[in-house]
Amino acid sequence: MNIEPKSQTTKPHAASSRAAHAPAGTSSAFTKHVQDKAPSAHAPAGTPSSSTKHVPTKTAQVVLALLRKELLVELRTLESVPGMSLFAVSTFVVFHFALHRSAVDGDLAAGVLWVTLLFAAMLGVNRLFVADAEQGGFDGFLLAPVDRSAMLLAKVCALLAYLVVLELVAVPAFALLLLGPSLGQALPGLVGVIALADVGIAVIGTLIAALAVRTRARDLLGPLLALPLLVPVVIGGARASSPLLAAGHAGGPGGRWLALLALYDLVFGLIAYAVFDFLLED
Amino acid sequence: MSHGAAETAIGVKPDRPRHGEVLQVAGLVRCYGEREALGDVSLSLHEGHTLVVFGPNGAGKTTLLRVLATLLRPHSGSVRIFDRGLPEEAWAVRGRIGLVGHEPLLYRELTARENLRFHARLHGTPPARVEALLDALAMTDRAEEPLRTLSRGMVQRVAVARAVLHEPRLLLLDEPYANLDPTAIALVGPLIGGESGCTRVVCSHDPTGGLAEADLVLGLRAGRPALLRAAADVDPGEITELYR
Numbered sequence: 057m058n059i060e061p062k063s064q065t066t067k068p069h070a071a072s073s074r075a076a077h078a079p080a081g082t083s084s085a086f087t088k089h090v091q092d093k094a095p096s097a098h099a100p101a102g103t104p105s106s107s108t109k110h111v112p113t114k115t116a117q118v119v120l121a122l123l124r125k126e127l128l129v130e131l132r133t134l135e136s137v138p139g140m141s142l143f144a145v146s147t148f149v150v151f152h153f154a155l156h157r158s159a160v161d162g163d164l165a166a167g168v169l170w171v172t173l174l175f176a177a178m179l180g181v182n183r184l185f186v187a188d189a190e191q192g193g194f195d196g197f198l199l200a201p202v203d204r205s206a207m208l209l210a211k212v213c214a215l216l217a218y219l220v221v222l223e224l225v226a227v228p229a230f231a232l233l234l235l236g237p238s239l240g241q242a243l244p245g246l247v248g249v250i251a252l253a254d255v256g257i258a259v260i261g262t263l264i265a266a267l268a269v270r271t272r273a274r275d276l277l278g279p280l281l282a283l284p285l286l287v288p289v290v291i292g293g294a295r296a297s298s299p300l301l302a303a304g305h306a307g308g309p310g311g312r313w314l315a316l317l318a319l320y321d322l323v324f325g326l327i328a329y330a331v332f333d334f335l336l337e338d
Numbered sequence: 339m340s341h342g343a344a345e346t347a348i349g350v351k352p353d354r355p356r357h358g359e360v361l362q363v364a365g366l367v368r369c370y371g372e373r374e375a376l377g378d379v380s381l382s383l384h385e386g387h388t389l390v391v392f393g394p395n396g397a398g399k400t401t402l403l404r405v406l407a408t409l410l411r412p413h414s415g416s417v418r419i420f421d422r423g424l425p426e427e428a429w430a431v432r433g434r435i436g437l438v439g440h441e442p443l444l445y446r447e448l449t450a451r452e453n454l455r456f457h458a459r460l461h462g463t464p465p466a467r468v469e470a471l472l473d474a475l476a477m478t479d480r481a482e483e484p485l486r487t488l489s490r491g492m493v494q495r496v497a498v499a500r501a502v503l504h505e506p507r508l509l510l511l512d513e514p515y516a517n518l519d520p521t522a523i524a525l526v527g528p529l530i531g532g533e534s535g536c537t538r539v540v541c542s543h544d545p546t547g548g549l550a551e552a553d554l555v556l557g558l559r560a561g562r563p564a565l566l567r568a569a570a571d572v573d574p575g576e577i578t579e580l581y582r
Contacts, residue, residue: 121459125445125452132447132484192443195409196500199443200460201433338410 115209118202122210127217129187136180137221144176144226148233159236165301166294169230173219174257174283174290176226180218181261182278184211185269198336208262208332215258223250235301242300245309249300252317253293256324260285263328266335285324292317360385360508360537361406365415368401375401376561379415383554385507388538390548390569392577393558399541400440402558403510406539407437419508433461436506438514438530442497446486450477450496453485454503461504471499475525490517498526502534509538545577 130136151168160168188194197207227246231239239246264282268274296313361383368376376398383389391399404410405417408428417424419431437443444453454468472478475495485493494517501509509530515523527533532551542548549555555572557565557580564580565572 118460121456125448125456128452129445129447187445187447191445192439192441193445195437195439195441196443196457197460198409199407199432199435199437200457201429202460 115203115206118200118206119209119213122197122207123213126210126214130214130218133187135186136183137218140176140179140218140222141225143179144172144222145229147172147175148226148229152233155234160234161236162302163294163298165230165235166298168234169227169297169301170253170290170294172230173223173226173253173293174286176222177215177219177257177261178279178282180215180222181257181265181282182268182275184215184262184265189269194336204333204336205329207336208266208328211262211265212255212258212328215261216254219254219257223254237301237303242297245300246297249293249296249309249314249317252296252314252321253289255321256289256292256317257286259321259324259328260289263324263332263335266332288320289317292320358385359383360420361389361539362418363406363415364417366402366405366412366417367414368398368405368410369413374561376405376558379556379558379563381554381556381563381566383537383539385537386535387553388532388540388551389554389556390552391539391541391556391558392543392545392548392565392580394581396560397558397580398561399558400512401561403437403439403512403539403541406508407435407510408432409437431508433504434507435510436501436504436508436530436536437510437512438497438501439510439512440516442485442493442500444485444493444496444500447484449482449484450488450492450499451481453496454499457500457503463504467503468499471503471529474529475499475522491519491522494518495522495526498530502529507536509534509536509540511538512541513543514540543581545574549574549577 148168151172155164155168185194188197198204227239227250261282264278264285268278268281271277292313296309296317298310300309359382361381363382364380366376366379367374379398379402381389391402393399401410405412405424406419408424408431411425420434422428422430424431444450445456448456451468451472454471455465457463458465458468469478472481475498477492477495477499480488480492485496488496494514498514511530514526514530518526530536530538532538540548540551549569549572552569552572555565555567555569555577556563557577559580565576
């Protein structure tokens, strides 16, 4: 038989490495592979294969293609963002009646805002990979010779976009329904706090969503894993925005809480980058 | 099992020139938990030739295809495609493999054109190739409709276009003609049939049709090879026997 003798055992998950996943457009080995690709000598009928030129795909192009696809699917299905926004507004209405107060400010306002945003974000996190898992998008992506981290980046960007839309609806609704002090003065500082917290929610949410989506109990597992990891984000966001939402606008966002948020974003960004490939692979 | 039939000349029809080996599988084992889905599969396939895999449901055909497509890792044994070992060098072969599986690997909410352009971007293929394939598969008129509104046969045509978008040299085809009418089969033939010139691994339940396009036949039963021989030496009755 024209085969090698039985070779070494390949244990599952044993040989995977980031290098083996070919950072598209940057790896010399990958570039060589593309150059090695023999030009087709068998042009399928009706196709200009002989003139078709395949070029190595840059990671940025892959991220853009994935992000465009994400936003198109969301625009067509409206499965995540409207649900997140409606949930947030409904929760503020419930708080409005449950707290039995005409207005809130300071710590309480910050707590209500951030807990609501967190739970609303979980709805988007739970749906983040569903289309890919149910419609074969994972396999389609894995069959392409591209850097796996492109999907992480695209999903983080997509979730960030959903969060921005959510906050464009939720923050004015919060100001209208619950917040005592005027939002105007607090807004510039609040935007900074929200931006830092959003990055953390998006990175951790994407990581957990990728982990949970292939399990049968993904709707339960996602929040169970994500919420404890997101508690520091809520604490940092609430503490940093508390002085902004205090009566008389007590000052700017707390610097050390902003630093905590930034550090948390950085740490989980690196963790996500390191492990994301393994979550996608068999 | 007729392992001996897989000697170097296996699968080479008299009128075909011999080329290098595209596929070399030795002692392949793949498990799902405790259950062995594929066991001790060994074969080699030359460039431009077609391996047809027969076997009842659950015999391991799809698992074999997914291992060859780099989507599943072999748990034991070795798999080499284009002289690259899997899974270590999977990145080097992915752009040269086209897979048509049970699932179209397309997004239902996107149109045929959007789906194909998305995959074209992943593979670095120019948009003109997408238009040419839509035209070749007579899908241009329906290219702007969401996939969820198309018939299964039309979705299968788009799935074929996706699989050949990047002009792969190895085609992995899991019952590729399912849901296709005779006209559609004629349209996809030049892309994924024998005339494509690609090396092919085809899963089939059709003994007559499968044998007609095979150079090499692999019969699987409960994940183990029960038949491995040149197609010219296989009787359709032996294939039917696999299903009993």
